[in-house]
Amino acid sequence: MSIDGVADRVETILRAAPIVDGHNDLPWAARVTCGYDLARLNLRDTAGATHTDLTRLRAGRVGAQFWSVYVPASLSGQDALAATLEQIDFVRQMAAAYPADLALAFGADDVAAARERGRIACLMGAEGGHSIACSLGALRMLYALGVRYLTLTHNDNVPWADSATDAPAAHGLTSFGREVVREMNRLGMLVDLSHVSPETMRDALDVSEAPVIFSHSSCRALVDHPRNVPDAVLARLPGNGGVCMVTFVSAFVSEQCREWGLELDAYVREQGVDPADRAAAEEPAAEFLRRRPRPRATLAQVADHVEHAREVAGVTGIGLGGDYDGCTDLPDGLTDVSCYPALFAELVSRGWSEGDCELLAGGNVLRVLRRAERIGAELAARRGPSLARYTADGLPGH
Numbered sequence: 001m002s003i004d005g006v007a008d009r010v011e012t013i014l015r016a017a018p019i020v021d022g023h024n025d026l027p028w029a030a031r032v033t034c035g036y037d038l039a040r041l042n043l044r045d046t047a048g049a050t051h052t053d054l055t056r057l058r059a060g061r062v063g064a065q066f067w068s069v070y071v072p073a074s075l076s077g078q079d080a081l082a083a084t085l086e087q088i089d090f091v092r093q094m095a096a097a098y099p100a101d102l103a104l105a106f107g108a109d110d111v112a113a114a115r116e117r118g119r120i121a122c123l124m125g126a127e128g129g130h131s132i133a134c135s136l137g138a139l140r141m142l143y144a145l146g147v148r149y150l151t152l153t154h155n156d157n158v159p160w161a162d163s164a165t166d167a168p169a170a171h172g173l174t175s176f177g178r179e180v181v182r183e184m185n186r187l188g189m190l191v192d193l194s195h196v197s198p199e200t201m202r203d204a205l206d207v208s209e210a211p212v213i214f215s216h217s218s219c220r221a222l223v224d225h226p227r228n229v230p231d232a233v234l235a236r237l238p239g240n241g242g243v244c245m246v247t248f249v250s251a252f253v254s255e256q257c258r259e260w261g262l263e264l265d266a267y268v269r270e271q272g273v274d275p276a277d278r279a280a281a282e283e284p285a286a287e288f289l290r291r292r293p294r295p296r297a298t299l300a301q302v303a304d305h306v307e308h309a310r311e312v313a314g315v316t317g318i319g320l321g322g323d324y325d326g327c328t329d330l331p332d333g334l335t336d337v338s339c340y341p342a343l344f345a346e347l348v349s350r351g352w353s354e355g356d357c358e359l360l361a362g363g364n365v366l367r368v369l370r371r372a373e374r375i376g377a378e379l380a381a382r383r384g385p386s387l388a389r390y391t392a393d394g395l396p397g398h
Contacts (some may be wrong), residue, residue: 008171010344013357018063018115020362022245022321023194023216025068026052027087027094029325036090038097043048051324054101056338063362064111064121066215067091069147070128070324073156075393077133084131084239088124088145096120106146107188108370123214125192126156127255129161129180136183148369149190152177154201161174162197172199173207175378181207186383187375191370193217194227194321201233209243210375211368216321218252218305219244219312225251225258228279234309237317241371243364245311245321246305250329253305254297257329264288299333303346306360317357 001009030051034040046053057065069087071080095102103114105121116123124147132138132150141152152173153163160177162170170177181204184191191208193201204212220228229244237244248313250257264285265275271284309318324330324337333342344357 001058004276006345007341007350009348009354010341010357013141013344013348013354014061014341014361016354017358017363018061019320020064020066020111020121020221020365021324021337021340022066022213022319022365023127023247023326024069024322024324025127025326025340025380026050026089026324026338027067028070030090030094031086036086036093036095043094046189048245051330051336054098054120056336058101059338060336060340062120062337062340063115064105064123064320066123066125066149068127069131070126070154070326071131073128073130073154076130079133080130080262081133081138082126084126084142085145088142088147091122092146104146106148107373108366110345111366113370120366122168123153125146125149125190126127127151127192127215129158129197130156132180134159134176138178139180139189143187143189147189149306150180150184151192151194151212151215152180152196152204154195161337162200163195164197165195168197169262172197172203178203178207182209184208185210185372186376186379188373190372193229193233197226198230198233201229202236203234205236205240205242208240209379210372211243211386212237212246213365213368214321215249216245216249216323218249218302219308220247221312221379222256222301222305222308223252223255229253229309231312234312234317236344237243237313241316241317241368243317243368244309244364245319246302246309246335247321247323248302248330249323250297250325250331253301253331254295257297260292260295263292294329297329297331299331299339299342299346302331302334302343303350306343306347307350308358310360315359316364316367318325318360318361319362 071083103119111121152161155165160174186215191212192215194214220230251261267288268275268284
């Protein structure tokens with residue numbers, strides 16, 4: 001097929017099924033770059049200050065975005081909860097500031113309504129269980145404010161669940177962790193298993209009555225990074241109905257980039273600096289970079305992860321979660337949110353059908369969202385709601 005023919009097919013696909021991306025950290029980038037001041041951050045064109053702006057979202061054929069209302073694990077308790085609320089507030093302010101382009105979405109029907117009006121649907125996901133401060137009441141209030149998934153951990157363990165990048169403590173989910181998953185099911189909130197340990201993944205799959213997601217993870221069989229999903233877990237997604245949303249982070253999709261990152265961390269430690277302390281690590285990292293240039297990941301490697309996830313989890317078990325504005329290094333060809341069509345061009349060139357591409361683009365995650373909503377309503381009816389259910393306008397539903 002000619003280049004023009006591929007481009008035409010991709011345009012047809014993404015017109016029928018715009019991208020629904022699982023994870024974008026623009027809210028935290030806005031906090032860091034401009035203190036949430038939308039007057040200072042022109043979201044129509046951020047001039048390269050971020051990976052994301054409205055012009056590039058339109059060029060990337062993004063129809064819905066789960067904005068991560070992330071706070072770092074260095075915050076805990078009430079500090080983490082307050083910062084999460086600030087992140088939610090920013091997403092709401094952003095949607096209000098650009099009403100011709102953005103629309104808040106609290107469910108799958110809202111995504112469809114936004115699309116009909118030519119808007120990009122704004123969903124929210126909280127990245128890390130520390131955001132609820134070990135409180136089911138806080139979890140319920142995040143849901144009431146529009147948060148539609150919770151990533152059970154970030155890079156560090158929480159008291160009730162183990163992270164993929166911390167030393168095992170709970171060895172999966174504690175009894176309270178299981179209650180968190182059950183309450184998320186009852187609310188209709190998606191259980192996000194990116195960042196968690198394989199034991200936590202398995203425990204959550206054992207407990208959850210609703211489909212789970214991985215909002216931004218790739219395949220461990222291709223790159224042995226702890227943030228990636230083992231095949232044994234991917235193979236459980238068809239039975240659960242869940243989705244692995246393949247991410248674009250270079251160290252997750254390229255083994256060479258992963259190994260380079262490990263060497264960088266080792267060098268920084270040799271200089272007596274903790275790699276997690278980004279400010280202190282800046283100088284030794286720059287010295288390492290002069291000695292060892294960073295290898296480049298490629299768009300084709302991301303496509304390899306998408307194809308592997310399809311092979312193991314099935315075509316109904318895949319999606320995309322770019323992690324734009326949440327990482328510093330992205331593959332060549334996928335450097336900002338305008339680049340999604342290039343990935344689909346690669347997949348079409350590999351023989352992907354229009355139907356399979358539409359499922360990947362957003363069909364699968366919207367199915368999961370609808371299923372979680374239905375199960376939540378059923379569980380609330382069966383068990384009795386502890387909180388009124390909420391509709392997109394924030395008023396109690398009936």
